[in-house]
Amino acid sequence: MATSGKIKLVTFVTGNPNKLRELNSILLTAGLSDRVVNKDIDLPELQGLPEMVAREKCRLAAERVGGPVLVEDTSLCFNALGGLPGVYIKWFLDALGPDGLPKLLAAFPDKSAEARCVFAYSRGPGQEVKVFAGVCPGSIADKPAGDNRFGWDPIFKPDGFHETFAQMVPEVKNTISHRAKALSLVRDFLVGELE
Ligand SMILES: O=c1nc[nH]c2c1ncn2[C@H]1C[C@H](O)[C@@H](COP(=O)(O)OP(=O)(O)OP(=O)(O)O)O1
Numbered sequence: 001m002a003t004s005g006k007i008k009l010v011t012f013v014t015g016n017p018n019k020l021r022e023l024n025s026i027l028l029t030a031g032l033s034d035r036v037v038n039k040d041i042d043l044p045e046l047q048g049l050p051e052m053v054a055r056e057k058c059r060l061a062a063e064r065v066g067g068p069v070l071v072e073d074t075s076l077c078f079n080a081l082g083g084l085p086g087v088y089i090k091w092f093l094d095a096l097g098p099d100g101l102p103k104l105l106a107a108f109p110d111k112s113a114e115a116r117c118v119f120a121y122s123r124g125p126g127q128e129v130k131v132f133a134g135v136c137p138g139s140i141a142d143k144p145a146g147d148n149r150f151g152w153d154p155i156f157k158p159d160g161f162h163e164t165f166a167q168m169v170p171e172v173k174n175t176i177s178h179r180a181k182a183l184s185l186v187r188d189f190l191v192g193e194l195e
């Protein structure tokens, strides 16, 4: 376990292959994708504020892996609902599906929303946890549109675009998304952290 100096590899702990694919393509352009390896460990997720969820996930991942880890937690916040479903989006999506989510906003004229991504990094068990957040403002479409490959992508339209994330080519999503914004901070940090 590295406690000082530089590290060789970081383990990105996630069970979500779509997150992994996006991370790899975003970090590839920075020449860092071969320094991040994946492990699918089912970690318990404390619920609460997004940053705390990511920090706790990271602390547990570091204990399980015994070395440098990266995790992330993603939220989808509907402004008319005071930020809900937020960190609970996974359970709302599982229960309602992408076509059920817009119905939560049926009674509200305000369809605005924010996609939020918080990455958390630690060098190992008991080590400091650093967080990197990215936000993408947008709105919730009335109906799903596009490729139904990744979560709520078919109902989220980022501001400035007429398409949902699911209708975009990956290069565009990966330039403007919540994950891309958080990963640009992660990338700058990892450049100094990796040997
Ligand atoms: O860019 C995205 N576009 C569409 N959907 C997304 C995105 N990013 C996460 N999602 C979905 C996955 C999960 O239903 C929920 C977040 O929950 P979250 O706990 O962070 O993800 P997860 O459990 O799938 O993977 P992990 O093993 O990293 O915890 O939103």
Ligand SMILES: [Mg+2]
Pocket (backbone or CB within 6 Å): 045, 090
């Ligand atoms: Mg999860």
